[in-house]
Amino acid sequence: MSHTAIDSRKIIMTAIAWGIGLLIFFPILWTILTSFKTEADAIASPPMFLGFDWTLENYTEVQDRSNYFQHFWNSVVISVGSTLLGLLIAILAAWSMAFVPAKGTKNVLMWMLSTKMLPPVGVLIPIYLLFRDTGLLDTLTGLVLVLTLINLPIIVWMLYTYFKEIPGEILEAARMDGASLWAEIIHVLTPMAVPGIASTMLLNIILAWNEAFWTLNLTAAKAAPLTAFIASYSSPEGLFYAKLSAASTMAIAPILIMGWFSQKQLVRGLTFGAVK
Amino acid sequence: MATDHSRIAARFMISPAVLLLLGWMIVPLSMTLYFSFLDYNLLSPGMEEWIGFMNYEYFLTDPAFFAALGNTFLLVAGVLVITITGGVALALLLDQPMWGQGIVRILVIAPFFVMPTVSALVWKNMFMNPVNGLFAHAAKAMGLAPFDFFAHAPLFSIIMIVAWQWLPFATLILLTVLQSLDKEQLEAAKMDGARKMSRFVHIILPHMSRAITVVILIQTIFLLSIFAEILVTTNGGPGYASTNITYLVYAQSLLQFDVGGGSAGGIVAVVLANIVAIFLMRMIGKNLEA
Structure with a gap:
């Protein structure tokens, strides 16, 4: 197999594996992201991925309330x-x-x-x-x-x-x-x-x-x-x-x-x- | 060679573990067995009465039992099919040369470390909720009507959640086994002109088969006892649509306070688990001798 064939195969494998890995990890990532949103942003439609106002208030509120x-x-x-x-x-x-x-x-x-x-x-x-x-x-x-x-x-x-x-x-x-x-x-x-x-x-x-x-x-x-x-x-x-x-x-x-x-x-x- | 002195010491040192486990197994289990022959309700204490096999008769002829038995089977089988096929595929993928393999592996394994109540509630609310869930948003974006997962497909939804939790386990173990495969043998097969598919069927799959069996058995033991995911999502409902044996016994004993009936159910659950456990123990035992 030539060098370029190995490399292109490796690139494809890397892309597929990262795609699937991120997909499986996504619910955890989404949970972490949502924890920094306001409640209103958390249920916004369409969903907000990164462009929301980051806040720590949920963390303090969870402690205060419970x-x-x-x-x-x-x-x-x-x-x-x-x-x-x-x-x-x-x-x-x-x-x-x-x-x-x-x-x-x-x-x-x-x-x-x-x-x-x-x-x-x-x-x-x-x-x-x-x-x-x-x-x-x-x-x-x-x-x-x-x-x-x-x-x-x-x-x-x-x-x-x-x-x-x-x-x-x-x-x-x-x-x-x-x-x-x-x-x-x-x-x-x-x-x-x-x-x-x-x-x-x-x-x-x-x-x-x-x-x-x-x-x-x-x-x-x-x-x-x-x-x-x-x-x-x-x-x-x-x-x-x-x-x-x-x-x-x-x-x-x-x-x-x-x-x-x-x-x-x-x-x-x-x-x-x-x-x- | 060990001296008599150390031999005696050794017997002495093993005894706490043995006695504790013996107590843990014998005492409560015989109590469950005893309760299962009583008419015993927590709401009417002091009225316990020996009723022979009546509890078993009621439990085993209750339509709820058949529903729960069917659901238990579907839950275990559904999760096994998804995690084993997904696990084999993922293990093969992660075994390929790529950049950042370690990080991808971490991403794939992560769901296993999420506590059951968290994964169930995150999936239920933030993904499967028919109004605010991501799936509903996605459906709306494509012009489809959002699907109410837990109202219309409660068992399927729970299978999805549990499969997400257990896919990493299957993947990790199958990947470990795959990496122990003699690569020279594969190269030789390649030289001989064996196609990908035939290399998979004749070399890789046989090499993995033992590990696959172990994964199936161990997962089955844990999957028979799925509880938290059902408790926080559907409470077994609607009706008995997502009640498994474990949840049914819990509901009977701690929600309806029917200790007798619940105990009979508990014994039935023990018998079911034992059927699987016998096979698993045999495989592990063989390995111990080697």
């Missing part, structure tokens, strides 16, 4: 809290399965995975009633607990696949040198496992941030994270597109940025090692 940052903070507590708690439990489990495997290890792993496949609606009523009776409804503690449990299998699995890649000889060498179990974990294993743990953490924060079954069903006003707060825009009063957009932009921006850094982990984490 205490937005309370919900934002709830999302942070729930996603980070459930992730840290989950990591704490999962690091121990994944470590023991990866480095001291027993006959039943594979079965335990598969069983843990099977709990992830349980449809949440199958346990909705008992959890709701248990939460009601123990005063956990609409509390951050309750949501942290539930989200830790639903994402625990994913955390264990991801960590397990990362730990598996650490060569066992290094641990044996440390043992030969007389390192204790804890010294082995803290000084040998942890430094090697940090990248894996960090990626697991990132993916899990994203999953917990966007979780929208339990957060919608177990919260009212107090502990509602952004998923539930945004849902309150489903019964709107008056003009609200610009405010919905501002609330949405703030809700997705941090996670969009984190997500772009975790593309690789997404594949590993959500396919449970079935695709590498």
